Amino acid sequence: MFPILENCSVPISEIIAVEETEFNKKQRNIGRWQKMAKLHAFTVFYVKKARNHRWRCSDVTFWCVDEHLCNQWIQALKELLEMQRSRPKHLLVYINPYGGKRQGKRIYEQKVAPLFSLASISTDVVITEHANHAKDNLFEVNIYKYDGVVCVGGDGMFSEVMHGLIGRMQKDSGIDQNNPKASLVQCNIRIGIIPAGSTDCICYSTVGISDPVTSALHIIVGDCQPLDVSSVHHNNTFLKYSVSLLGYGFYGDILKDSEKKRWMGPMRYDYSGFKTFLSHHYYEGTIAYQPAKQTHGSPRDKESCRTGCCICKKSEKELAEKNQEHGLKHEEGEEEWKVIKGKFLAINAVNMSCACPRSPKGLSPAAHLADGSADLILVRKCSRFDFLRYLVRHTNQDDQFDFPFVDVYRVKCFQFTSKLSEDNESNVMDIGKKRFGQFCRDHPACCCNIVNSTWNCDGETLDSSAIEVRVHCQLMKLFARGIEENCKDEAACSQSSTEQLL
Ligand SMILES: Nc1ncnc2c1ncn2[C@@H]1O[C@H](COP(=O)(O)OP(=O)(O)OP(=O)(O)O)[C@@H](O)[C@H]1O
Ligand SMILES: CCCCCCCCCCCCC/C=C/[C@@H](O)[C@H](CO)NC(=O)CCCCC
Numbered sequence: 001m002f003p004i005l006e007n008c009s010v011p012i013s014e015i016i017a018v019e020e021t022e023f024n025k026k027q028r029n030i031g032r033w034q035k036m037a038k039l040h041a042f043t044v045f046y047v048k049k050a051r052n053h054r055w056r057c058s059d060v061t062f063w064c065v066d067e068h069l070c071n072q073w074i075q076a077l078k079e080l081l082e083m084q085r086s087r088p089k090h091l092l093v094y095i096n097p098y099g100g101k102r103q104g105k106r107i108y109e110q111k112v113a114p115l116f117s118l119a120s121i122s123t124d125v126v127i128t129e130h131a132n133h134a135k136d137n138l139f140e141v142n143i144y145k146y147d148g149v150v151c152v153g154g155d156g157m158f159s160e161v162m163h164g165l166i167g168r169m170q171k172d173s174g175i176d177q178n179n180p181k182a183s184l185v186q187c188n189i190r191i192g193i194i195p196a197g198s199t200d201c202i203c204y205s206t207v208g209i210s211d212p213v214t215s216a217l218h219i220i221v222g223d224c225q226p227l228d229v230s231s232v233h234h235n236n237t238f239l240k241y242s243v244s245l246l247g248y249g250f251y252g253d254i255l256k257d258s259e260k261k262r263w264m265g266p267m268r269y270d271y272s273g274f275k276t277f278l279s280h281h282y283y284e285g286t287i288a289y290q291p292a293k294q295t296h297g298s299p300r301d302k303e304s305c306r307t308g309c310c311i312c313k314k315s316e317k318e319l320a321e322k323n324q325e326h327g328l329k330h331e332e333g334e335e336e337w338k339v340i341k342g343k344f345l346a347i348n349a350v351n352m353s354c355a356c357p358r359s360p361k362g363l364s365p366a367a368h369l370a371d372g373s374a375d376l377i378l379v380r381k382c383s384r385f386d387f388l389r390y391l392v393r394h395t396n397q398d399d400q401f402d403f404p405f406v407d408v409y410r411v412k413c414f415q416f417t418s419k420l421s422e423d424n425e426s427n428v429m430d431i432g433k434k435r436f437g438q439f440c441r442d443h444p445a446c447c448c449n450i451v452n453s454t455w456n457c458d459g460e461t462l463d464s465s466a467i468e469v470r471v472h473c474q475l476m477k478l479f480a481r482g483i484e485e486n487c488k489d490e491a492a493c494s495q496s497s498t499e500q501l502l
């Protein structure tokens with residue numbers, strides 16, 4: 001530990017940079033010392049932890065009359081920083097200039113680039129020109145020369161970069177992504193997210209705040225957070241990967257409607273959310289799932305996944321053991337499938353809590369970032385009033401699973417088929433249904449919808465309603481450390497710039 005203030009210390013791992021400091025006439029409070037001797041100085045830039053998981057760059061300048069001593073300090077600190085092997089030196093950065101409030105470029109240039117430069121991180125920056133630019137580019141560039149990839153944008157931009165990196169790893173290893181049973185190759189090139197989107201759920205759920213400076217500092221100090229990734233297939237065809245929400249019904253319908261309103265920016269979700277809530281459509285279908293191991297906790301647990309989470313650590317250990325015994329057949333083949341049929345307002349599968357500024361505890365507050373499982377939430381047909389009560393509980397401390405129409409399961413894989421596609425497949429769909437289009441023939445005033453909803457996969461729509469989903473434990477890694485328990489001693493570290501005499 002390196003002493004900074006009388007009652008505050010900073011671990012070496014949270015020092016951003018050390019620089020020799022030129023004497024500046026404005027440094028008035030050391031003027032008395034300067035009259036006595038020529039002063040030498042160095043400045044230590046470090047992470048200052050503020051409220052609500054926010055990080056800032058603070059600095060302290062040390063003055064000293066002995067030039068040799070001053071240089072020894074600089075040298076020693078720089079050597080200690082060099083020993084921080086997990087820190088990135090060279091990054092590939094993709095900026096979506098059109099995400100969220102269209103501030104991505106400004107946020108990167110004004111808030112992030114100066115910090116990367118202070119930390120001596122070199123970057124290759126690509127400003128995307130169209131959707132899928134980043135993803136396609138990741139199949140062409142020499143990704144192995146970078147210590148990480150940074151995306152500046154929202155969840156959609158992150159999803160692009162993740163698809164590019166995971167896809168590239170599988171291609172380079174000869175793995176067929178269309179095989180739903182394939183053991184995918186882990187991606188060790190970390191992704192950093194600089195939030196500049198509309199929901200920024202992945203950043204918020206893995207860092208605890210959606211703040212570009214905080215995220216830049218997590219990248220600089222070289223944090224590493226493994227992340228579960230779900231693969232989504234239809235008929236042995238790969239559709240997408242998902243890390244946050246796979247939602248059918250309510251969240252699928254919101255997304256579909258909101259895509260037409262992109263010009264509204266982040267407000268589009270409030271507008272489409274309200275419209276979708278009023279439409280109150282439910283959908284019939286069948287879900288089959290394999291439960292996750294009970295030792296891995298339950299979605300009804302009171303404790304949430306936090307930095308150093310023991311459930312995620314246990315999963316990491318089990319994954320390493322499983323990788324050693326490769327060649328053995330997959331566990332899911334041996335375990336029982338549970339089947340549920342019903343009418344649902346929403347089917348949500350989340351790999352993480354999905355906390356975001358709209359819902360600070362998320363869709364499943366006890367979901368784990370890296371336990372190899374997803375929480376499957378089934379919201380059955382209920383009244384509008386009950387559904388509103390359910391939604392409101394996402395914004396307060398009450399338990400959103402404590403309703404008779406809500407079920408939640410921790411799963412490692414699941415399949416969904418809509419009633420409509422079951423009927424289509426078994427050829428029992430009568431002509432009447434076709435002729436009456438999208439409304440229920442028997443109950444024209446009811447909200448039963450005989451068309452399918454669409455799946456919302458991390459903010460993008462999927463073409464197929466029948467899907468097969470499997471969670472891949474810790475398939476990728478982020479420059480993050482999970483959500484930290486709140487810092488008890490924030491006041492002690494609250495100065496933003498200080499001076500000390502050695
Ligand atoms: N230059 C570009 N022009 C148009 N679309 C782009 C461009 N670059 C990236 N995209 C696409 O824009 C989509 C949305 O971007 P992004 O996720 O950054 O913002 P958002 O949708 O506002 O935020 P969120 O995903 O958090 O709701 C991404 O799926 C990405 O593929
Ligand atoms: C009366 C008040 C009721 C308020 C209820 C609030 C509940 C909010 C829960 C928000 C859950 C977000 C889940 C994250 C999904 C992201 O992968 C995705 C991509 O960014 N965002 C959306 O689909 C955008 C989804 C937007 C939902 C509004």
Ligand SMILES: [Ca+2]
Nearest residue numbers: 228351368373
């Ligand atoms: Ca998980």
